[in-house]
Amino acid sequence: MKRRQIALALVFLSGASPAFAHAYLQKSDPAANSVLKSAPKTLLLTYTEDLSVPFCTVTVTDSMGMNDAAGKPQAVPGHPNELQVPLKIQMAGKISVVWHALSADTHKTQGEFSFTVGQI
Ligand SMILES: [Cu+2]
Structure with a gap:
């Protein structure tokens, strides 16, 4: 009986851990809600x-809804938990980022944030 309870506890713990294994956004550069003087590349x-990475998408748009991404998200050599997106920001103002990620353990996550560019 005792052994069965331990087994159940282990099942519970292992069942709970995948929630922590999802790829959540830890940080970004530019950071969420930051205000930059000039447009980042x-x-x-x-x-x-x-x-x-091939299954991750990142949409970057300005306040007019124009695309500001100059290409698909790319892997960062040596950093399998990072994505880099080339930018071609054409208009100052609020830049919105919407991302969909597929982690190596096949779990999907998504989120969005924005930052502001003072001038081009
Ligand atoms: Cu996961």
């Missing part, structure tokens, strides 16, 4: 888990 996203 690259967006860097750092996640809590390693990513399946």
Whole structure:
């Protein structure tokens, strides 16, 4: 009986852990809600888990809804939990980022944030 309870506890713990294994956005550069003087050339996203980069998408748009990404998200050599997105920001103002990530353990996450660019 005691052994069965331990087994159940282990099942519970292992069942709970995948929630922490999802790739959540840990930080970004530019950071969420930051205000920059000039337009960044690259967006860097750092996640809590390693990513399946080909299945991750990042949409970057200005306040007019124009695309500000100059290409697909790319892997960062030596940093499997990071994505970099080349930017070509054409208009100052609020820049919105919407991301969908697939972690190496096949779990999907998504989120969004924005930052502001003072001038081009
Ligand atoms: Cu996961």
